[in-house]
Amino acid sequence: MVRRFAANTAFTGYWGAPALPLGHRQALRQHRREHGAPACQNGNMKTHHAPASIPETITPSVSPERAHAIAASFDLRALPADFLANPYPAYAALRETEPVRRMPDGSYFLTRYADLVAVYRDAQTFSSDKHVEFAPKYNVAPFGSDTAPSPLFEHHTTSLVFNDPPLHTRVRRLIMGALTRRAIADMEPGLIQLVDSLLDDLAARGGGDLIEDFASAIPVEIIGNLLDVPHADRDPLRAWSLAILGALEPVVTPEQHALGNQSVTEMLDYLRTLVARRRQSPGDPERDVLTRLIQGEASGEQLSEVELLQNCIFLLNAGHETTTNLIGNGLILLQEFPAARERLLGELRTAADAAAQEPILTLAVDEFLRFESSNQLGNRRALVATTVGGVDLPAGALVTLCIGAANRDPAQFPDPETLDLGRTPNKHLAFGFGIHQCAGLSLARLEGRVAIGRFLQRFPDYRLSEAPVRGGRARFRGFLAAPFSVR
Numbered sequence: 001m002v003r004r005f006a007a008n009t010a011f012t013g014y015w016g017a018p019a020l021p022l023g024h025r026q027a028l029r030q031h032r033r034e035h036g037a038p039a040c041q042n043g044n045m046k047t048h049h050a051p052a053s054i055p056e057t058i059t060p061s062v063s064p065e066r067a068h069a070i071a072a073s074f075d076l077r078a079l080p081a082d083f084l085a086n087p088y089p090a091y092a093a094l095r096e097t098e099p100v101r102r103m104p105d106g107s108y109f110l111t112r113y114a115d116l117v118a119v120y121r122d123a124q125t126f127s128s129d130k131h132v133e134f135a136p137k138y139n140v141a142p143f144g145s146d147t148a149p150s151p152l153f154e155h156h157t158t159s160l161v162f163n164d165p166p167l168h169t170r171v172r173r174l175i176m177g178a179l180t181r182r183a184i185a186d187m188e189p190g191l192i193q194l195v196d197s198l199l200d201d202l203a204a205r206g207g208g209d210l211i212e213d214f215a216s217a218i219p220v221e222i223i224g225n226l227l228d229v230p231h232a233d234r235d236p237l238r239a240w241s242l243a244i245l246g247a248l249e250p251v252v253t254p255e256q257h258a259l260g261n262q263s264v265t266e267m268l269d270y271l272r273t274l275v276a277r278r279r280q281s282p283g284d285p286e287r288d289v290l291t292r293l294i295q296g297e298a299s300g301e302q303l304s305e306v307e308l309l310q311n312c313i314f315l316l317n318a319g320h321e322t323t324t325n326l327i328g329n330g331l332i333l334l335q336e337f338p339a340a341r342e343r344l345l346g347e348l349r350t351a352a353d354a355a356a357q358e359p360i361l362t363l364a365v366d367e368f369l370r371f372e373s374s375n376q377l378g379n380r381r382a383l384v385a386t387t388v389g390g391v392d393l394p395a396g397a398l399v400t401l402c403i404g405a406a407n408r409d410p411a412q413f414p415d416p417e418t419l420d421l422g423r424t425p426n427k428h429l430a431f432g433f434g435i436h437q438c439a440g441l442s443l444a445r446l447e448g449r450v451a452i453g454r455f456l457q458r459f460p461d462y463r464l465s466e467a468p469v470r471g472g473r474a475r476f477r478g479f480l481a482a483p484f485s486v487r
């Protein structure tokens with residue numbers, strides 16, 4: 001069943017839930033104080049037209065001198081204010097001058113495509129286990145200690161993405177068993193219904209906010225369906241997810257720590273009840289990931305209660321912000337690059353039917369993912385001394401994989417700074433690579449294709465009515481708000 005938004009819910013979540021945790025809401029409020037309120041917040045957008053300058057303000061240009069200055073003193077823990085609006089010139093300067101950069105804290109920042117692939121491929125040397133790295137980050141007073149780990153520490157160090165085999169292999173096998181090609185194809189009709197209902201609402205209002213009213217409303221439902229979370233329980237999911245993943249940023253404030261820990265605790269409390277209910281009345285393990293995780297494998301291998309709960313949290317979180325950002329970034333990129341938008345619209349118009357449109361949209365979605373990767377950074381730890389890109393790394397070296405930089409590496413992608421919506425081949429790393437490659441990539445691609453495709457079909461003349469507000473995060477790249485009118 002699909003429910004609708006109330007008309008004036010520009011910055012509250014789906015079904016009226018507070019959609020943004022404190023940090024995001026504060027960021028948005030501060031932005032409004034400095035730049036004025038987005039024009040859509042009081043409803044009808046029909047009379048509001050975008051000033052011609054908006055596309056230029058989306059990604060401000062950076063001079064080569066400035067890019068080289070940022071690269072020369074590059075430190076992920078002390079990023080200059082102008083970096084996040086457009087990190088790509090600094091990434092390019094790093095790739096050219098110091099592709100394996102040793103940062104002040106002794107960790108390494110990698111920007112070349114070939115180096116990222118080499119690290120992703122070698123999971124024996126490069127561990128995903130985060131116990132060592134996260135202990136000083138999360139087990140700090142007053143949230144946790146060596147003897148009493150914080151909720152954030154327990155969560156992140158138990159989820160499959162931050163573990164090595166064998167835990168990783170066990171959990172992944174169970175999840176993949178419920179994400180078969182057929183199971184994902186079966187989700188399409190419900191997804192189309194959800195998207196169309198959101199579009200009806202936006203059409204009635206003449207516009208709205210691309211992020212709050214559209215992009216973020218889709219993944220929360222799809223992931224909720226995946227674990228069969230009752231609709232009435234879904235309100236807090238997005239805020240929990242943003243707070244828990246927000247605590248992965250390179251620098252975390254005490255407020256973000258507190259919110260992240262509180263969110264893990266609340267989510268665990270909720271999931272304990274959900275799991276108990278599902279144990280009593282199991283769903284279809286071919287469709288329902290939660291039932292599958294509870295029942296374990298036919299071989300008898302099962303997850304412990306802690307592993308089960310923490311990996312449910314991870315699953316519920318993994319597909320939220322990333323997919324919101326894919327849809328939001330894609331629709332905003334089409335505003336920033338009108339020629340690419342016109343070409344795409346032309347191709348979609350001349351395609352005979354929905355089946356002919358599908359491959360066009362599939363290529364476009366992958367190019368959005370390459371050009372503005374929702375997840376910009378990955379992390380690994382070298383278990384033994386090794387060499388990457390000609391640089392010797394000591395045993396224990398922490399490595400940050402810059403997906404955003406690798407996806408614009410000219411050694412891999414011809415003309416990488418051009419948004420080429422028909423690009424093929426396009427072996428981008430937005431979903432990572434190797435044993436931890438995103439388990440939800442087919443679902444994310446489906447969501448991107450249906451959401452962006454149906455939006456364009458319905459509102460080919462949509463226009464941003466304000467410069468969109470960026471999320472201001474290094475790891476997850478996307479927007480907080482993007483008011484638009486349908487014209």
Ligand code: HEM
Pocket residue numbers: 128160161162168172175315318319320322323326373374375378379429430431432433435436437438439440441443444
């Ligand atoms: C555009 C949307 C998405 C992007 C860009 C994305 C990106 C990623 C990346 C980069 C990784 C690898 C992390 C690493 O190697 O350290 C990953 C892992 C993962 N993602 Fe996604 N993701 C997206 C959507 C989803 C969705 C919808 C789901 C839910 C079904 C999901 C579930 C997972 C899981 C379970 C893992 C862990 C896989 C493992 O460790 O084996 N993701 N994702």
